[in-house]
Amino acid sequence: MAARAIHKLFVGNLPWTVGHRELKTYFSEFGHVVTASVVFDRNTGISRGYGFVIFSIQGGYENATNRQNHSLEGNTLSIQPASN
Template sequence: MATANKIGKSLQRLYVGNLPWTVGHQELRAYFKEFGRVSYANVVFDKKTGCSRGYGFVAFSDIKPIERIESEQKHVLEGNYLNVQKA
């Protein structure tokens, strides 16, 4: 039982690849918000150019949104099929 409580309090993270260069933190959060409460959404940007590196991370405080996300076969954001994996 102690492990279930520990998992519930830790963040459940996802790696999201193949992001369109036009997607920022807010767009990433908005897409995944439909699956559950997003703790944070972060797109990785190149420090020199300021351009998106095409991937990011999304975290949830609960495992249920992750399960719903994994059960969907395809995730499309602004025309790109996203590569979504547990981080």
Template sequence: MSGTARQSYKLFIANLPWTIGQKELLSYFSSFGHVANASVVFDKSIGFSKGYGFVTFSGRDGFMGASNKNRHFIEGRVLNVQPANS
């Protein structure tokens, strides 16, 4: 299948509490489907979360389920969840 673009199931997650790490992000989004990768972006100079991250699902179902949910809450905060730019 050369020349065919592979579908990406990656979400950009913003407004994360600073206490959330990769493990918690993976745990939360696993309820929608198999998560291939979850990462939180950290400020290397101070070691704290920048408040956003990425979740990549293995398949379309998990991606669509998480994308279509109206509101996501982690530790009382409403997350901003949207498809990541390729």
């Protein structure tokens, strides 16, 4: 039996002002987002400029990856499939 697919994206070049909620709101435009998390530096609490988005279905994941340009708060985002 095959394991359930995880539809996970790596999102880079995030503005330091973007948190989990903003990331989830932006990617919800493409489909249902299970989780969206921004990685923060443990010592400073400042965003490290990247995060991960997990979609519940393949369609949302494909909609996001098929778009050529993603922009959030003035930054052009870098997205790519994330390893599980």
